[in-house]
Amino acid sequence: MWDFDVVIIGGGPTGCILAEEIGDEVSVLVVEEDKEIGKPIRCAGFVSERCIKEADAYKSILKQKNKIVIHSPKGKSAVVNTKENLFVIKRDKFDQIIFKRAIKKKKVEFELNTKAIRNDGNAILLRNKDGLKTVRARIIVGADGALSNVAKWFSFPPVNTNLYAFQTYIPHNKEEVEVFWGKDIAPSFFSWIIPENGTARIGLASQENPYFYFKNFLNRFTDEKLKITGGVIPIGARKNTVKGNVLLVGDAAGQVKPTSGGGLYTGITCAKEAANAIKEVIFSEDIKKLSKYERNWRKKIGRELYFGMLIHKIRCRISDEERDRFVSFVSHCKELVENNIDIDYLSKIAKKMWKYPATWREILCIIPPYRFIPLVIRSIFK
C-alpha cells in the first residue's frame, strides 16, 4: 500500500541530513523542486565549527573568521576576537556534500525538479516535466523551508515572526565580519558584511520595509546595479511540529536562532532527532512514537530558541541610545565576551555574565528592567 516509508518534501540541508540518517534502514523519497541541490543560494554562510562538524562538511569552508566588529548606530564599534572558531562557507557546496552522502544510501531516492503541489490524505501529489503523479508514504516530512506548504496543508500553527532578508556581493578589501545595528539601518534585526576573497556578502534582514533599508545600506558602499537575492527567515518555532504521521523540520518548523537568523546548525540538530523518532516508528509500527521528536528536539534546543526570541523582542524595543551603550558595554567586557561567546548557544554567555554582579548591574543600567518586565512575564507564561 505504501510506495515509501517516508517522503521528505525539500532537499535542503535538513531534508538531506534526515535522508542520510535513516536511508540505510528506511525507504525514503526526497522531493526537491529545484534542478540542482544547493542553488539558488539564499544564505550569508557564516557558521560555527560545531555546525560544520554536525554536517561533516569541512570541504565547504572558504575562510575562518574569528574577528567580528559590531557597529552601533552612532558610530561606536566593538571588536570581538572570538575564541570559538567561526567559518565562512560556500553554501551550495555545503548542501551538495550532504546530498552526495544521502544519495549513496541504499534506500534513498531523490526526485529533483519535482514539486509537491498538494496532499490528498496520506498521498502527496507531485508535478514534474513528465506530468503529475501521486506518492504514498507512512510518514510525511515537511523540510520545505520557511514558506512551508506542508505546514499549510496540515494546518500547523504559524511561526512567531517572518523576517525578510536581502543580500548581494560587493568588492571589499577588509578581513573582518561586520555587523551594523540601528533603528535607521535595520529596525528589527541587523545588517552584515561577510568578506570572501576581494568581495563580501552584504545583507540585511528586517520585519518592516526590508528592501528599502537594504538599498539604503547598500548605497553606503556602491551605487552599481547588482544581482540581489531575497529570502525569508522564520523565527519563533511553531507551537507543534508533529501531527499524526506528519512532521516538520528545519526552517519549515521555525527551528532558527532568533538572535542571528542562523538555521543550519539548529535545523541539522533537529533533523537528527527526527531521524531517531522515525526509525523507532518504522521498527515498532507505532506512529505515536513520532511525538518523541517533538519532545527531544525541544529538550536539545527549545530553551535556546526561546531565550533567543526574548532577546529578539528586547532588541526590537530598545532605542538607538541603548544600542550605543550596549556596544560600549561589549568593549568593556571584551575578555568575558571573547572567551565565552558561542553563536549557537548565546544563553551561555548570559549565564556566565550573571556570575559577575558588576556586569549585570551594568546591563540593567543600559536596558532598564522596568521597561521589559511585562515582556519577560508574558514570555514566561505564554
Ligand SMILES: Cc1cc2nc3c(=O)[nH]c(=O)nc-3n(C[C@H](O)[C@H](O)[C@H](O)COP(=O)(O)OP(=O)(O)OC[C@H]3O[C@@H](n4cnc5c(N)ncnc54)[C@H](O)[C@@H]3O)c2cc1C
Ligand atoms: C539571507 C539569508 C542569510 C542566511 N544566513 C545564514 C547563515 O549565515 N548561517 C546559518 O546558519 N543560516 C543562515 N540562514 C538560514 C539558512 O539558510 C536556513 O536556516 C537553512 O537553509 C534551512 O535549511 P532547510 O533545509 O530547513 O530549508 P531550505 O534550505 O530552505 O530548503 C528547503 C528546500 O525545499 C524545497 N521546496 C520547498 N517547497 C517545495 C515543494 N513544494 N516541493 C519540492 N521542494 C520544495 C526548496 O526548493 C528548498 O531547496 C540564512 C537565511 C537567509 C534567507
